[in-house]
Each structure stands twice: as C-alpha cells, then as structure tokens.
Amino acid sequence: MSAAGVAVLDVRGVTVRFGGLTAVAGVDLVVRAGETVGLIGPNGAGKTTLFNVITGALRPDAGTVHLLGQRIDGLRPSAVARRGLRRTYQIVRPFANLSVLDNVLLGSMFSSSAGRGAAAPRERAGEMLAMVGLADKRDLLARDLNLAEKKKLDLARALAADPSVLLLDEVLAGLNPTEIDRSLDLLERLHVARGGTIVMVEHVMRAIMRISHRVVVLHHGEKIADGPPQTVARDPRVIEAYLGEPIA
Amino acid sequence: MARAGVRLTPLVLAAAFAGLVVLPIVGDRNLAGFGLRLLELMAMTYSLNLVTGFLGYVDFGHVVFYGIGAYATAVALAGSPTVAVPLALLVVPGALAALVFGVLVGYPILRLRGAYFAIATFSIDEAVLAIVLNTDALGGSDGFPLARYARFELLHVYYVLLGFTALLAAASYGILRTRVGLALQAIREDEDVAEAQAVSTVPYKVFTYALAGAAAAVVGGLVGVAHVLVTPEYFEVSKGIEQFVIMMIGGPGTALGPLVGSLIYFAIKDALIIRYPHLHLVFFGVIIVLIVLFLPAGLVGHARERSRRLRTLLE
Numbered sequence: 001m002s003a004a005g006v007a008v009l010d011v012r013g014v015t016v017r018f019g020g021l022t023a024v025a026g027v028d029l030v031v032r033a034g035e036t037v038g039l040i041g042p043n044g045a046g047k048t049t050l051f052n053v054i055t056g057a058l059r060p061d062a063g064t065v066h067l068l069g070q071r072i073d074g075l076r077p078s079a080v081a082r083r084g085l086r087r088t089y090q091i092v093r094p095f096a097n098l099s100v101l102d103n104v105l106l107g108s109m110f111s112s113s114a115g116r117g118a119a120a121p122r123e124r125a126g127e128m129l130a131m132v133g134l135a136d137k138r139d140l141l142a143r144d145l146n147l148a149e150k151k152k153l154d155l156a157r158a159l160a161a162d163p164s165v166l167l168l169d170e171v172l173a174g175l176n177p178t179e180i181d182r183s184l185d186l187l188e189r190l191h192v193a194r195g196g197t198i199v200m201v202e203h204v205m206r207a208i209m210r211i212s213h214r215v216v217v218l219h220h221g222e223k224i225a226d227g228p229p230q231t232v233a234r235d236p237r238v239i240e241a242y243l244g245e246p247i248a
Numbered sequence: 249m250a251r252a253g254v255r256l257t258p259l260v261l262a263a264a265f266a267g268l269v270v271l272p273i274v275g276d277r278n279l280a281g282f283g284l285r286l287l288e289l290m291a292m293t294y295s296l297n298l299v300t301g302f303l304g305y306v307d308f309g310h311v312v313f314y315g316i317g318a319y320a321t322a323v324a325l326a327g328s329p330t331v332a333v334p335l336a337l338l339v340v341p342g343a344l345a346a347l348v349f350g351v352l353v354g355y356p357i358l359r360l361r362g363a364y365f366a367i368a369t370f371s372i373d374e375a376v377l378a379i380v381l382n383t384d385a386l387g388g389s390d391g392f393p394l395a396r397y398a399r400f401e402l403l404h405v406y407y408v409l410l411g412f413t414a415l416l417a418a419a420s421y422g423i424l425r426t427r428v429g430l431a432l433q434a435i436r437e438d439e440d441v442a443e444a445q446a447v448s449t450v451p452y453k454v455f456t457y458a459l460a461g462a463a464a465a466v467v468g469g470l471v472g473v474a475h476v477l478v479t480p481e482y483f484e485v486s487k488g489i490e491q492f493v494i495m496m497i498g499g500p501g502t503a504l505g506p507l508v509g510s511l512i513y514f515a516i517k518d519a520l521i522i523r524y525p526h527l528h529l530v531f532f533g534v535i536i537v538l539i540v541l542f543l544p545a546g547l548v549g550h551a552r553e554r555s556r557r558l559r560t561l562l563e
Contacts, residue, residue: 076443077440077443078444078446078448079448081443081445086445096437097433097436098430098433098437099559106430106431106434106445107445110447157445161446
C-alpha cells in the first residue's frame, strides 16, 4: 500500500486561529511514503501548531488532514495514532515514574502493526532499548535519566510502535554533534530504511540538510517555501524570514 | 542476577490473607468484628487505589459508591424472597447500580483534571447524600434497618469480604504488568502523551472509575448487612479521607500498598486511641504530615524508589 510516491500525509488548507492570532494560515503539506520532510521556520512560525493539528491534539478552524487516504482531522489523538502516526515532543515527555522499559513497552503494546500477544511487544521493546543504547538502564525510572537519554527514550517509545509516519519535534535540540549523528543514523536504520515517513521540525540545519529529501518553510503561519534543501536554503524569502529584509 | 526470579508481592499477599483466614479461628471469635473493620478499610483502599493510585485521578468522593452499594443491597435484601439468598448474590444489584452510576457520572467528570475532578467527586457524593436523606422510602436520616430481614452471621460476612478483598488485591497485582495496567499508569503520568501513544484514554478512565465503584459498592453492601443497618453516614466524606490516608501510608499505585497501609493504620490508630483518647487525632495529623513530607510515595513506593532490586521484588 505504501508504494513510493503515494501521499501518506495530505494536509490541505489548514488554518488555526488562537483568538485574534492566526497561528497557521491555509497551509498545504503533502508528504509521500518514505519521504523525510524538514519543517523549518523562525520561532512562532506555526510549526508545533501544525504538528498539533496533524496529531489530533488541535482541531483546525479550516482545512483537512488525510493520513493514508483516511480523513483524520477531528479524530481523537489516540485514533490518529492507531492509524500509524507517532510523535516526539520538543520538551521531552517520558512517563516519569515508570521504568525505562515500561515506557517503551507502552509504545510497542499499543503499536498499530504488532499483534496483541504479550511476547512480541516485549521483545520489540527490548530491541528498541538496545538500539538506542538504553538497554542497561531498562529498570531505572525514566525521571532518573539525563536529557540526552530522555530524548532517546522518547524516540524509542515512538519507534517501538512501528509507525508509518513519525513527527519529530526538535528531537535533536540539546544534543551534541556526536549524539546528533547517532540519532540520525538510528532514524535512518530503524525508520527510513523500513520505508517509514518522517516530518521533522528542527533548528539544527546540518541535520535537516543531511536527512531531508525536502524542506518546507513556515513563516507567520504561512508556507513560504517547499523544495529540495539546497534550493530552499538559497531562497531569498527564506533568508529574509530568518534574518530580516536587507536595509535599502 | 535472577531478574525473573522471586516475586515477593504474591507471597506477601498470600501470607497476609492466609493470616486473616485463620484470625477468627485461632483468636477470640470477637476478632471477626475487628477483622471486618480492617478488611473494609483494606478493600476500600484497593478500590480507591485503582482510581487514584493507578489512574492518578484524586477521588475524594469514592464513598458515594460505598453508600450506593449499601443502600442497593439493603433494598435487595428487603425485597428478596424469604428463602435464603446467598450473600455473594445479594451484593450484585449494588455492584451493577454502581457500575451504571460510575459510567454515567464518570464520563462527564473525568474530563476534569486535578483539583477540579476532586471537587466534582466531592460534590457528587454530597448530592447523592442529599437525595438519600430526603427519600422517605430509604428511611431518610434514620436510615434503613435490616434487622427484621434475613440475618447473616458476622463470621460469614467476614469470610465473604475476605474473599472479595483478596480478589481485589490479586487483581491489582495482576493488572500492573498488563497492557491495561500500563495504559492506566501512562494516563496517570501524562494523559496527553498516553493519548498520543494510541491509548484510548476516555474508555480506560470511565471503566476504571466505574469498576472501582462497583467494587466499593460490594464492600458497602457487605458492611451494611453486617451492621444490620444502613444510614446516610455511609456517604460521609471522612470515610473517604481515611482511605486516602491508608493509601498514602502504604503507597499509591502499588499492589501491596493498601495491605501494608491498612495494617499500619489500624495498629497506629488503636495504639493512639488507647493511650491518648482525646489527643489521638492530633498525633495522627502529625503522622500524616510527616508521611506526605518525607514519604510522598508511601512505604512501598519509597522502598521501590530507593532500590532497583526492591522494585523488581515489591509491586
């Protein structure tokens, strides 16, 4: 079903208003199977708001969202997640008082693909922990991990569910260059290589340039650029959005 | 190290309940009354623990289910034919009533979070109490006497309640490591993240609340039968506070906590009442403050937090 080129995620004309502020204004975003799309833009551009619409946390004031051909706007987040979408958070949100293993186990037990038997999710959770390098910390409480480890845990929990679409909200922020490279390798091996699709909000441009097939730029809630990373990086409108207009 | 080795929790639970089985046999027969009170606190704490310890919803009005169960069982007993209906069957209508009430009330109020939910549960208990007080058919403020209907031996009620409490403890332990148990704990930790991880939080919350309510209703029904009188006092919020204290002492969200908590609470309370009949509540208040300050996770919870090894042993 996920033949290359099929639109996995189809966002059409999505608008979100908070009182008088239009956070997202008529944004279209089409993501094809197996694609990795970088979503960038200055602070307040509407990136996280758009994520919240896609995951079902926010209901858009206008527009539609389709996931794998099914309309998902207006559905509860759990219903959207069951259709194969997972996210990570800008500020990590592990289940603090659960063990590291239980955190990931929740991901694999509520996976949309795996069966509901007890053995398979456990194996998968253990596998994920080993992959992200948290195997020896499985019995620790999640709150006792450091930030880099919590980020890995967030990612492992999402990947354990074997999602077809992964939304990553600044999953690399706060990591050092070595950790960034390791995380990107992990994403490529565990998700992209298996045909998974990624939309990532990221400020680490090096990472965006390395992993994205395409970059979408939001500014003041509007989409101002959409194309290959190199082209977008040279787009005068994008440079203006980040740096301001040149003085006459 | 044997990770999948000894599990201490089921052993402790089994030993404790075995002790409670022999208590009225080896000891004074009057111990059944004493034990009934202990079991009532323990079972109610197990029930509250499902909602507050596992799910993380602070329920100050959990006694509403206890009261509903007591009255429903009283009505069932009064309306049942003279042929002896088994006690275990007599509490079923109360459990069903509480289940339906729990779903109807739980669905709207479980949208509230934190203090707002706690206040809502409190108000609902007060509202049901007001209805009972003003319903003549239920005896109003005089209550509903059961003495003229079939009597059950205290010891008989004790053993039925003992079996039911053991069932609640076993269920609390059994659910912890399952998909459902994990979902409940995830909701407690961060409901929005749980929802985003494909956990359908609404049905999990509503059914946990309603099922815990049904369990509390069974306890209320059995206690009513044992006391041969059901009064509006069954809805008193102070009962709920007592269960809260026990849960805090033992450890919310654990399978051993309600057992440990109720045993300790019982011992301390008795010792204090005998020594300081007028001041015992003051001392008790101090103990509660100390626990909240220094052992917020309760005794079992604290032990689990302190050591990785204990975490695999105690649950």
